[in-house]
Amino acid sequence: MWRLYHYSLCPFSRxxxxxxxxxxxxxxxxxxxPWxxxxxxxxxxxxxxxxxxTSASEDVVLADSTAILEYFEETVRDSPLMGSGxxxxxEVRRVIAWFDQKFxxxxxxxxxxERMWHRIITRQPPNTTLLRQAHQAVEGHLDYLEYLLDHRRWLGGSTFSLADIAAAAHVSVVDYLGGIDWKTHDLAKQWYSAIKSRPSFRPLLTERTAGLVPPNHYDKLDF
Ligand SMILES: N[C@@H](CCC(=O)N[C@@H](CS)C(=O)NCC(=O)O)C(=O)O
Known part of the structure; x- marks a missing residue:
C-alpha cells in the first residue's frame, strides 16, 4: 500500500x-x-x-506530481496514461505543463x-482586482481547452491521458472555489462531465474543506 500526503484543494495532489x-x-x-x-x-x-x-515503510519517497506520475507510469503497466508513441x-507532457504552470x-x-487562504487562514477580504484578472484568464484557458477538443477526442490526443487528469485536477479546484462559469463553454463542459463520471473522480467530488462551500453544480454530473 502506498501513502499519499495530499491537501484536498491542491491541484497537484488531485x-x-x-x-x-x-x-x-x-x-x-x-x-x-503544507503551510x-x-x-x-x-x-x-x-x-x-x-x-x-511514500511506500508503507518509507524506503521509497517520491515528490513532485509529474515525477511521481512518471514513476508509476514506468512501474505499473495497467491503464497506460501517457498516450502512444x-x-x-x-503532446501529453506539453498539456500537463500548460496546466501545471500557466493555468x-x-x-x-x-x-x-483569495478564496481559500484569505477566507479560512488570514480572514482578510479577497483582492477583487486579482479575482477579476483570474476570471478573465480562466475564460482564455477554457477557450484553449475547447480549441484542443475541436481537433481531438481527448486533451493529449486520441486517448484519455495524464493531460486530461492534470487539466481536470486544476479545473476542479478552481470550480470548487466558484471560479468557473460553464454557461458559455459547452464543449469544455462535455469533456469535464465525462471526467466527473469516472469512478476515479467520484470520491474527490464528495470531499469538502471546512469553511468553504463549493457551488451547487460542483459535484453534479449534469451541471
Ligand atoms: N511542482 C510541484 C508543485 C506542488 C505545489 O505547488 N504544491 C503546493 C500546494 S498546491 C504547496 O505545497 N505549496 C506550499 C509551498 O510551496 O510552500 C508539483 O507538481 O508537485
Missing amino acids: KVRLALAEKSVPTELVGEH EGRDAFLALNPAGQTPVV PLERA FAEVGVILLQ
Missing part, C-alpha cells in the same frame, strides 16, 4: 490521486497542510510541498490565495 486511482494503485490518503511546515513532512520533502508519495507523449499561475494560485 492530479496524483486521480492518476493512482485510474491505475488502481492501492493508496492511503494522509491529509497535510504548517511539519518537521516530519519536511523530512520527506524538503521543498515542503504536497503531494508526496513519442509524439503523443510529447496554475494565472488562475489556480489566485483563487486559492
Whole structure:
C-alpha cells in the first residue's frame, strides 16, 4: 500500500490521486497542510510541498506530481496514461505543463490565495482586482481547452491521458472555489462531465474543506 500526503484543494495532489486511482494503485490518503511546515513532512520533502508519495515503510519517497506520475507510469503497466508513441507523449507532457504552470499561475494560485487562504487562514477580504484578472484568464484557458477538443477526442490526443487528469485536477479546484462559469463553454463542459463520471473522480467530488462551500453544480454530473 502506498501513502499519499495530499491537501484536498491542491491541484497537484488531485492530479496524483486521480492518476493512482485510474491505475488502481492501492493508496492511503494522509491529509497535510503544507503551510504548517511539519518537521516530519519536511523530512520527506524538503521543498515542503504536497503531494508526496511514500511506500508503507518509507524506503521509497517520491515528490513532485509529474515525477511521481512518471514513476508509476514506468512501474505499473495497467491503464497506460501517457498516450502512444513519442509524439503523443510529447503532446501529453506539453498539456500537463500548460496546466501545471500557466493555468496554475494565472488562475489556480489566485483563487486559492483569495478564496481559500484569505477566507479560512488570514480572514482578510479577497483582492477583487486579482479575482477579476483570474476570471478573465480562466475564460482564455477554457477557450484553449475547447480549441484542443475541436481537433481531438481527448486533451493529449486520441486517448484519455495524464493531460486530461492534470487539466481536470486544476479545473476542479478552481470550480470548487466558484471560479468557473460553464454557461458559455459547452464543449469544455462535455469533456469535464465525462471526467466527473469516472469512478476515479467520484470520491474527490464528495470531499469538502471546512469553511468553504463549493457551488451547487460542483459535484453534479449534469451541471
Ligand atoms: N511542482 C510541484 C508543485 C506542488 C505545489 O505547488 N504544491 C503546493 C500546494 S498546491 C504547496 O505545497 N505549496 C506550499 C509551498 O510551496 O510552500 C508539483 O507538481 O508537485
